[in-house]
Amino acid sequence: MDISTLCIHGAENNTHHTGAISVPIYQSATFAHPGVGQSTGYDYSRMQNPTREYVEKIVANLEHGIDALAFSSGMSAIAALMELFSIGDHIIASEDLYGGTIRLFENISRKNGLQFDYTDTSKLDTVRSLIRKETKAIYIESPTNPMMQVTDIAAACELARSRGLLVIVDNTFLTPYYQLPLVLGADIVIHSGTKYLSGHNDTLSGFLVTNREDLSEKLRFIYKTTGACLSPFDSWLLIRGIKTLAVRMDRQQENALKVAHWLTAQEKVKKIYYIGLPDHPDYAVSIKQSTGFGSMISFEVDKEVTAKQLLERIQLLLFAESLGGVETLITYPMLQTHADIPLEERLRRGINDCLLRISVGLENADDIISDLDQALNGRRSLHGV
Numbered sequence: 001m002d003i004s005t006l007c008i009h010g011a012e013n014n015t016h017h018t019g020a021i022s023v024p025i026y027q028s029a030t031f032a033h034p035g036v037g038q039s040t041g042y043d044y045s046r047m048q049n050p051t052r053e054y055v056e057k058i059v060a061n062l063e064h065g066i067d068a069l070a071f072s073s074g075m076s077a078i079a080a081l082m083e084l085f086s087i088g089d090h091i092i093a094s095e096d097l098y099g100g101t102i103r104l105f106e107n108i109s110r111k112n113g114l115q116f117d118y119t120d121t122s123k124l125d126t127v128r129s130l131i132r133k134e135t136k137a138i139y140i141e142s143p144t145n146p147m148m149q150v151t152d153i154a155a156a157c158e159l160a161r162s163r164g165l166l167v168i169v170d171n172t173f174l175t176p177y178y179q180l181p182l183v184l185g186a187d188i189v190i191h192s193g194t195k196y197l198s199g200h201n202d203t204l205s206g207f208l209v210t211n212r213e214d215l216s217e218k219l220r221f222i223y224k225t226t227g228a229c230l231s232p233f234d235s236w237l238l239i240r241g242i243k244t245l246a247v248r249m250d251r252q253q254e255n256a257l258k259v260a261h262w263l264t265a266q267e268k269v270k271k272i273y274y275i276g277l278p279d280h281p282d283y284a285v286s287i288k289q290s291t292g293f294g295s296m297i298s299f300e301v302d303k304e305v306t307a308k309q310l311l312e313r314i315q316l317l318l319f320a321e322s323l324g325g326v327e328t329l330i331t332y333p334m335l336q337t338h339a340d341i342p343l344e345e346r347l348r349r350g351i352n353d354c355l356l357r358i359s360v361g362l363e364n365a366d367d368i369i370s371d372l373d374q375a376l377n378g379r380r381s382l383h384g385v
């Protein structure tokens with residue numbers, strides 16, 4: 001079955017006997033037992049809830065996993081994942097991670113005794129040189145946020161396997177529609193479901209997906225014990241959002257390619273980071289391991305004042321954190337998503353005061369471009385936005 005069909009029909013709907021097309025929202029904290037020592041399979045919603053179970057099955061199937069766990073946010077999923085590790089364990093992570101993930105690792109996980117090294121995980125020789133006896137995992141974001149670096153996931157998995165390490169991949173930007181890390185050899189996939197999976201900028205959620213029974217068992221134990229589960233209503237929003245994942249991803253990517261090409265021709269734009277442009281340094285790896293490029297673009301303008309003016313002048317686009325929804329959002333990573341990273345480190349990675357990041361949405365591409373044009377170049381908008 002094609003993935004676009006799986007997005008709509010990808011899990012068995014146990015409520016089919018009612019004829020309901022939409023999976024019901026089981027807004028129940030607890031479930032009655034038919035008798036002593038008996039269970040309907042549902043006891044308490046922190047452990048199992050039928051609406052959440054349905055979205056978990058869909059996400060597991062889309063990612064080619066055996067289990068998916070739905071969390072109340074992407075960060076709660078990553079925080080729970082860190083509970084797999086013990087004091088002294090060492091993790092090698094992509095250096096250009098989402099700022100919130102670095103904040104978690106540096107302020108909470110380190111306090112709990114974990115150790116981290118950050119590096120460009122696309123450079124496997126460097127990754128190899130950082131492996132030591134305490135190393136337990138390689139944590140990859142690909143493409144990274146916001147500099148769009150791409151790691152060869154299959155090659156990283158081969159290295160990890162030879163050294164007995166787990167590979168964890170944050171697949172938020174490309175989603176299973178364009179990239180399947182578990183098929184490439186990874187052990188665990190992470191999502192901020194807040195982004196493309198839900199797709200409408202209206203709910204937070206997160207997922208951990210695995211294709212290993214042992215990891216599923218450990219993660220389920222952590223899940224029921226720490227409790228950051230996705231609510232029934234938000235699970236339903238995710239189910240609804242995922243139904244249109246395929247069409248949204250394709251159309252957003254089409255728009256992103258147009259926006260990226262337009263940005264390339266702008267005098268005030270000095271650098272563009274979009275993995276769908278053939279001159280992106282990792283283009284060949286993207287073509288090899290993914291079926292699409294997504295719709296996240298970072299770009300650097302000539303001056304700080306140009307970046308700030310653009311943010312003040314946009315009329316249709318929205319100056320907001322987050323990504324992946326139907327609305328086109330522009331972020332200023334320096335002040336928003338990556339504000340907690342020390343200045344020197346941010347600058348070293350290219351996150352300077354001229355860098356902007358766009359999550360290209362589903363509006364008409366010409367409308368997006370004309371708003372950018374008037375905001376960047378002071379030209380009158382073509383479409384009266």
Ligand SMILES: Cc1ncc(COP(=O)(O)O)c(C=O)c1O
Pocket residue numbers: 073074075076098100101141145170172173191192193194204205206322
């Ligand atoms: C790549 C990536 N991973 C994880 C997260 C965290 O997800 P959430 O905001 O749903 O907690 C984000 C949030 O922006 C993200 O961009």
